Amino acid sequence: MVLISYLNPFSSEGEDIVREKGSIEGIFEVNPELLQLVRDSKSQNISDDSYIPKNYADLALKRVEWYLRRKNDKKYNHNDYAFLINPKIAKFDVISIYTMAQAIGIKFNPKSREGRLLVESQGKLVEDRLEKLAPIERKEVVNNLLNQMITQDNIKWTSMSQLLGSKKINLTDMILDQGDVVLEKEDFLIRFEDKIEGRVPEKMYDLLIGEKIKEMIISRMIMQKTENYLQKVHEMAPKIEAHPTLLEIGEQISEKIKELSYFPGSGGSGGFGGDIKATQLQPDAFPPCIQKTIEGVGSGNRNDAIVLLLTSFLSYARLYPSVFRNEGTSKISDIDPDLQITINEIIPLIFEAADNCNPPLFDDDPQEKLNVIAKLGFGVNKDPELKHEGESKWYTPMSCDKIKIHLSSLCKPDATCKKIGNPLSYYNRKRWELRNSGDKTPSKSSESDSDKD
Amino acid sequence: MFEPSTLEERRRYYRDEWNVNDLPDFIRKDLSKREFGFDHLGRGPNDRYRVFKTPDMLKRFMRYRSPFAAYCSVAFYNKPRKRGEWLKSELVFDVDAKDVPVRSCGCDSVCEICLDEARQIVAGLIDTLKQDLGLKNIHVIYSGRGYHIRILDETAMGLDSEGRSQVLKYVVGAEPPKNKYFMEDESGQKPYELEHFSIPLGYPAVFTKRIKYAILHLNGTEKMEEVNPKLMKDVLKYREMVQKDEWGLFKNKIGPIRYRNLVEGISKLNMGLVDAKVSIDLKRILRMPTSLHSKVSMRCMEVKNIETFDPLKKAVPKFVSERKGY
Numbered sequence: 001m002v003l004i005s006y007l008n009p010f011s012s013e014g015e016d017i018v019r020e021k022g023s024i025e026g027i028f029e030v031n032p033e034l035l036q037l038v039r040d041s042k043s044q045n046i047s048d049d050s051y052i053p054k055n056y057a058d059l060a061l062k063r064v065e066w067y068l069r070r071k072n073d074k075k076y077n078h079n080d081y082a083f084l085i086n087p088k089i090a091k092f093d094v095i096s097i098y099t100m101a102q103a104i105g106i107k108f109n110p111k112s113r114e115g116r117l118l119v120e121s122q123g124k125l126v127e128d129r130l131e132k133l134a135p136i137e138r139k140e141v142v143n144n145l146l147n148q149m150i151t152q153d154n155i156k157w158t159s160m161s162q163l164l165g166s167k168k169i170n171l172t173d174m175i176l177d178q179g180d181v182v183l184e185k186e187d188f189l190i191r192f193e194d195k196i197e198g199r200v201p202e203k204m205y206d207l208l209i210g211e212k213i214k215e216m217i218i219s220r221m222i223m224q225k226t227e228n229y230l231q232k233v234h235e236m237a238p239k240i241e242a243h244p245t246l247l248e249i250g251e252q253i254s255e256k257i258k259e260l261s262y263f264p265g266s267g268g269s270g271g272f273g274g275d276i277k278a279t280q281l282q283p284d285a286f287p288p289c290i291q292k293t294i295e296g297v298g299s300g301n302r303n304d305a306i307v308l309l310l311t312s313f314l315s316y317a318r319l320y321p322s323v324f325r326n327e328g329t330s331k332i333s334d335i336d337p338d339l340q341i342t343i344n345e346i347i348p349l350i351f352e353a354a355d356n357c358n359p360p361l362f363d364d365d366p367q368e369k370l371n372v373i374a375k376l377g378f379g380v381n382k383d384p385e386l387k388h389e390g391e392s393k394w395y396t397p398m399s400c401d402k403i404k405i406h407l408s409s410l411c412k413p414d415a416t417c418k419k420i421g422n423p424l425s426y427y428n429r430k431r432w433e434l435r436n437s438g439d440k441t442p443s444k445s446s447e448s449d450s451d452k453d
Numbered sequence: 454m455f456e457p458s459t460l461e462e463r464r465r466y467y468r469d470e471w472n473v474n475d476l477p478d479f480i481r482k483d484l485s486k487r488e489f490g491f492d493h494l495g496r497g498p499n500d501r502y503r504v505f506k507t508p509d510m511l512k513r514f515m516r517y518r519s520p521f522a523a524y525c526s527v528a529f530y531n532k533p534r535k536r537g538e539w540l541k542s543e544l545v546f547d548v549d550a551k552d553v554p555v556r557s558c559g560c561d562s563v564c565e566i567c568l569d570e571a572r573q574i575v576a577g578l579i580d581t582l583k584q585d586l587g588l589k590n591i592h593v594i595y596s597g598r599g600y601h602i603r604i605l606d607e608t609a610m611g612l613d614s615e616g617r618s619q620v621l622k623y624v625v626g627a628e629p630p631k632n633k634y635f636m637e638d639e640s641g642q643k644p645y646e647l648e649h650f651s652i653p654l655g656y657p658a659v660f661t662k663r664i665k666y667a668i669l670h671l672n673g674t675e676k677m678e679e680v681n682p683k684l685m686k687d688v689l690k691y692r693e694m695v696q697k698d699e700w701g702l703f704k705n706k707i708g709p710i711r712y713r714n715l716v717e718g719i720s721k722l723n724m725g726l727v728d729a730k731v732s733i734d735l736k737r738i739l740r741m742p743t744s745l746h747s748k749v750s751m752r753c754m755e756v757k758n759i760e761t762f763d764p765l766k767k768a769v770p771k772f773v774s775e776r777k778g779y
Contacts, residue, residue: 157586158608164616171619172628175655179587179608182655195653207634207645208652405618405729412678 001137006090007126007218008145009097010225017094024243027056027099034059034092041086045079053083057249059096060103064253067121068260084125085132097122099249101226105233106242107250114253115230123168123223130215142211145218146183154180154187155217166227168220175209183214278319278335281345285430286317287423289403289410294349296356297410299364304406306354306361307368309423311375312395315346317427323396324424331389332377339384342376347384397424455563457495458750462772463519466745470771473512475743477755479592479605480525481508486540488526488533490738495521495747498738504533515744523744527603528736536736541610544588544617545739546624547731548575549599554725555670563598563749568764570670574726575600576759577666581624581659593756594739595764597746600756601739614733621732623656626663627724629716630656649716650700660720661700667719668695677718684711745770 005014031054038044038052045051053059066081083089100118108114130138150159156179163169175182177191188205196204286294290313297305316323319335319342336342350372354361362369370380378384379391399422404411416433420426458466480487485506490498500520505511515523527545531538550563550571558566575593579602582588588609594601604610612620622628630652633644649657649664673689680688687707694703704712731737740746740753752768 156608158612161612161616164619165613167615171623172630172656176585176623177587177654178584192654197653199651203636204652206636207647208655210636212635401618404724405621405733408724408729 002087002133002141003090004141004144004148005094006087007129007141008148008222008225009094009122010222010229011148014094017091018098021091021095024099024245027245027249030054031056031092037086037088037092038083041083041089043079044082044086045077051080056092056095056099057245057252059092060100060249061252061256063096063100063121063125064117064256065260067117067124068257070124072260085129087129097226098229099246100253101230102233103246103250103253105230106237106246108234108254110227110230110234113257114250115227117257118230119223119227122226123219126219126222127215130219139211142214142218146214149218149221155183157181160217162224162228163217163220166224168223169217173216174213181213181217183209183217185209278341279321281314281318281349282427282431282434285427285434287417287426287430288412288414289407290314290423290427292410292412294353294356296353296358298358301407301409302354302357302361303365303368305410306350306357307371307375308395309398309403309407309410310353311350311372312397313423313427314349315342315376315394316397316424318346321424321428324422330394332384332394333386333389339386342384346376347372397422455749455751456776458745458747458770458772460519462750462770463521463745463747465772466770467515467519471515471743471745473508473515473743476508476511477592477594477742479590479603480742483529484508484511486529486531486533488528488530488536488736488738489741490524490526491518491520492522492524493518493520498522498524501738502534502536520744521747523741524738525741526736526738527734539735541607542735542737544604544606544609544612544620545731545737546575546578546602546621547596547599547728547739548578548602548726549596549728551598552725552728554722555667555672555675557670557672559672559674565765568599571599572759572762574666575602577662578602578624578727579759581662585623585655585659586620593759593762594742595751595754595756595762595768596740597749597751597753597768600759603739614735617733617735618729621727621729622724623659625723625726626660627720629713629720630660648700648704650698663723663726664716664719665695665698667722668692675722677722679714679718679721684715687711688715 003013004011005017008014034056035052035054039046053062062081063084066084069076069080084093097118104110104112104114104118130142133141157164157171157174157176158179160169160181164171175188180187182188182191185202185205188209189201192204193201283291283294290310293305293310315332319332320330323330332342333339351362351369354368354372370382373382373384374380374392375395376384377389377392377394379388381388381391398406400411400413400417401421403423416426416430420429485504487504488501489503489505489511491500491503492498493500503514505514526533526536527543528536529540529542530536531540548571550567553567553571553574556567556570558564558570560567579591579593582591582602582604586609588604588606590605590607592603592605594603609620630649632646632648634647635644636642647657649660652658668688669692671685671689671692673685675685684707691703691706694700694706707715731739742753742755744753745751746753750770750773751764752770754768756762
């Protein structure tokens, strides 16, 4: 039977391991036990020493490498990382994830690229590890994990509010009854057997719930626990002096992410070939919601459409279209140091769209001019000035999900919309499509020079 | 009916008819933790951040000012005057009759038919909120032109906006359930196709109810990008089958691809059954029950039984009954 901490490092068993073995001092020291275990892992590629993590810090970096290569690299070979799916690695793995979480939590924001990678990779690893277990053991482990994580008889959907709030779980994916999330077959049959006609109720259970939903809940709960731990470390960080080793590992993780985030032709996170650099706006690549906003919006939706949606979209599309790929916190002046593009190109477009509203937005609500400046990161001021930068946040464009709710009248999706979740991703994708079609059409290729990554 | 009220009528209402003791208990209790807002001129609520420590203070204010509209927050605060120290918020669904996307009447504003259809929608949403989500302490308020469902279940009052948005999508049927399912231990096998109407439980069953309601109430003028005029015509032609729950036959008549388009289209319309912004806003102010909706001269009031409630009998103030020609 595998250790619970192999899947949930934040279990009490995992905490015990950290207490017992988690000395920061030996984190860079070669660990012969670990070396042996990695070499003994089934199917592990040992043709090159670089495949083998030699210590805890190395193991943490290997986890980053595994996740990014798995996601982005077409040449990814599972056998390079087979040790991660070896249950015997549990104790080392627990130390490595705590090390990673502390290194990232101290150095970066929990919502940063580094933080997100840690959380996502942990969820993916839980899924992969469960998949590799024998069916009987898998069921037993899943039930044990659930019993440990959920103390009441039935899980109430409201007890998952954190998972719902962070979109790790969709309410519509679960079978709910009287507020309970139905997971067990017996419970399912008691509740629904009478309702099911023309089908075998047991089979209906296997199709609708089975082990899938339980495993999904487990992996999402562990992701949430990882995120919570990261948050806790981040909040504690200013109160304690960070160990230099952790700072160093944080730096190495960040470097590793930069190195492995883009694999040419992978179709992964770097796949659309969107621009890293600021480029001229390409209005024919704007998504329908933005085009409608520019044409003008009626009262009721004007404020949100101009101040929240258009301001963030135009500024990022013009200055930093790859923000979601590259993450990190940026300021406009990082890209537009003298604010000339912002003042001469971006703001006029926003104000023009505000004038197109019916009635014109600023005639009714001049205060919203200040809000536009604030959403660009220059505080509540009349004009963007470097001395005010940072008084507020440079808002990223709201997601399509949010647009559907806040600005549903603007959401008229076309075929491209179905493939993306944010207007800025639409813009990057559409430009990429236009550029590709432009390769065949000489008249459209004028953008290509400035579009090279 | 449905005409604006004059200042004199408002004064009469708040002097002769309105009684602070009629405020629902869920408002009276912890009154001082809510923010109140008022519209005095009919241009929207710009008198905000008011707090009343006791019902008597509210009574004096209402009698003296006779506002065009009165609102109170769904949120509870320790410092409501500054909207400070937020504690929790009611979970709210706002069904406005004039904005319901599928209305068999097809009127421009509000009429008896669409008010009644809004009432039916509310009853359906409450069923799901109770049966699937197990929520309690649910109150229905007739708002003057529609309904507010106000949920004071402690388990839901701490939800954040995203959590509320997920509840919203579930109860209105805003996304088609998946229709391909895999059996355990059969990886590599073809998925089983199960349409929502063949799953009589959970979200697929909720979705089926919402789709059925929409199909039966379409008037043919609704615009859905996925539904062209020919498909709309066929839907109207065969909808009797849906009425009889003969979904398989209906889908056959429509065709599988066009059926999927229809379902996609209606799920988007369903998002408009309630005002989503109200549901996800943790600091919203809502029309105060017992107050007057002056734009239509109707009383905003708590509904005890949504199945039998008739606003035209219960929510009409005396001054309207006495108007010339009523």
